[in-house]
Amino acid sequence: MPSVATTLNLIRPGGAVTSCSPALKDAPWNFDAVPVPAYGPGSSMADVAPADTPRQGEIPAEYRTATDEELDRRILAAKATLGDRVVVLGHFYQRDEVVKYADFVGDSFQLANAARSRPAAEAIVFCGVHFMAETADIVSNADQQVILPNLAAGCSMADMADIDSVTECWEQLEELYGTEPDASGRVPVIPVTYMNSSAALKGFCGEHGGIVCTSSNAATVLEWAFERGQRVLFFPDQHLGRNTAKAMGVPLERMPMWNPRKPLGGNDEQAVLDARVILWHGFCSVHKRFTVAQIEKARADFPGVRVIVHPECPMPVVDAADEAGSTDYIQKAILAAEPGQVFAIGTEINMVQRLAAEHPEHTIFCLDPVVCPCSTMYRIHPGYLAWVLEALVGGEVLNRISVDESVAAPARVALERMLAARP
Numbered sequence: 001m002p003s004v005a006t007t008l009n010l011i012r013p014g015g016a017v018t019s020c021s022p023a024l025k026d027a028p029w030n031f032d033a034v035p036v037p038a039y040g041p042g043s044s045m046a047d048v049a050p051a052d053t054p055r056q057g058e059i060p061a062e063y064r065t066a067t068d069e070e071l072d073r074r075i076l077a078a079k080a081t082l083g084d085r086v087v088v089l090g091h092f093y094q095r096d097e098v099v100k101y102a103d104f105v106g107d108s109f110q111l112a113n114a115a116r117s118r119p120a121a122e123a124i125v126f127c128g129v130h131f132m133a134e135t136a137d138i139v140s141n142a143d144q145q146v147i148l149p150n151l152a153a154g155c156s157m158a159d160m161a162d163i164d165s166v167t168e169c170w171e172q173l174e175e176l177y178g179t180e181p182d183a184s185g186r187v188p189v190i191p192v193t194y195m196n197s198s199a200a201l202k203g204f205c206g207e208h209g210g211i212v213c214t215s216s217n218a219a220t221v222l223e224w225a226f227e228r229g230q231r232v233l234f235f236p237d238q239h240l241g242r243n244t245a246k247a248m249g250v251p252l253e254r255m256p257m258w259n260p261r262k263p264l265g266g267n268d269e270q271a272v273l274d275a276r277v278i279l280w281h282g283f284c285s286v287h288k289r290f291t292v293a294q295i296e297k298a299r300a301d302f303p304g305v306r307v308i309v310h311p312e313c314p315m316p317v318v319d320a321a322d323e324a325g326s327t328d329y330i331q332k333a334i335l336a337a338e339p340g341q342v343f344a345i346g347t348e349i350n351m352v353q354r355l356a357a358e359h360p361e362h363t364i365f366c367l368d369p370v371v372c373p374c375s376t377m378y379r380i381h382p383g384y385l386a387w388v389l390e391a392l393v394g395g396e397v398l399n400r401i402s403v404d405e406s407v408a409a410p411a412r413v414a415l416e417r418m419l420a421a422r423p
């Protein structure tokens with residue numbers, strides 16, 4: 001099974017394999033020079049990037065013009081020189097050409113914690129996206145510096161909730177609900193943020209009695225919140241919130257959606273008063289691509305296929321699948337399966353193609369037939385990795401992601417509540 005980048009280069013017009021954008025074949029530094037902020041080609045290319053989204057300046061020509069072999073040699077040499085002083089982390093969705101240099105490969109929270117297991121590493125090079133690097137900075141030791149090789153590697157879903165819009169929403173909710181607990185001591189509303197959010201929103205949750213969740217523990221976290229609050233404000237991913245709360249028995253009519261551009265989120269007062277979970281209007285453009293029709297086709301083509309999708313997929317897709325689970329869940333399900341199974345997976349293509357390559361004993365394919373990676377993960381290319389590693393060898397820290405302690409401290413509170421929450 002070739003890597004996603006190789007697959008993209010093999011695509012010929014009129015061939016059986018297609019991608020969502022021909023620009024995916026272009027070098028990522030072409031998009032660093034685009035005058036308006038944009039996520040670049042791939043699944044998030046139609047999403048609007050906020051004006052203040054971090055931009056990546058032009059990297060030196062020597063990294064843009066180097067051959068793959070030269071970059072390989074330079075990355076390995078820089079890593080060898082740095083030794084234990086650096087740790088390279090690669091997210092499951094990262095391209096193979098970068099993942100091959102990673103000391104740890106995993107999901108966002110596993111990677112944030114992996115950094116702590118290497119206290120000698122002064123630099124943590126996070127080949128993931130911005131919120132993941134922020135989380136690593138929050139949980140790592142104070143003397144460790146986190147580096148994001150391409151600053152334009154944000155997350156379009158995380159960008160859909162910003163601290164100003166959430167604060168405004170919170171003020172409207174406080175006005176409607178008041179702030180007094182009910183007879184059983186439950187406050188009117190608890191804020192819950194998905195890990196895929198800015199450090200500022202994690203800090204907001206820490207300061208307002210709230211908590212963080214991942215896609216692995218969202219149900220446990222919602223239970224924690226319902227023990228302490230009459231309702232939950234869940235951001236930024238409507239789908240993870242809806243899929244999780246629905247599985248816990250919350251009726252759909254008690255899950256209004258909050259559109260930050262409209263008064264009361266676009267709801268009438270009664271709907272907000274009756275809410276159990278208020279869902280922020282956010283979504284992941286990678287997981288929005290999966291459809292029930294794709295699942296029906298997989299079942300028709302491969303009777304007995306096991307369909308596993310990520311809970312960021314829309315509710316009808318999760319309902320039609322056999323299972324829904326986080327990236328870690330998907331990996332473990334494949335590892336635990338008897339040889340000879342067929343898996344149709346609804347998550348990012350780099351992870352699915354890697355699993356297929358690593359597990360020839362199974363047939364594993366992505367539900368979406370169109371090659372369409374996470375735009376922002378895909379902005380990281382070996383050229384940027386070579387650039388930041390060689391700078392480290394020269395004593396320079398480039399592209400540092402640093403969360404101010406005034407935000408990191410309350411964010412840590414919300415993360416610690418998550419770690420303490422038990423099923």
Ligand code: 13P
Nearest residue numbers: 107108109215326327328
């Ligand atoms: P994980 O939390 O499993 O790392 O997933 C992150 C993500 O971005 C999913 O779309």
Ligand code: SF4
Nearest residue numbers: 155156157284286374
């Ligand atoms: Fe963000 Fe979706 Fe990419 Fe995950 S896959 S980093 S949620 S845009």
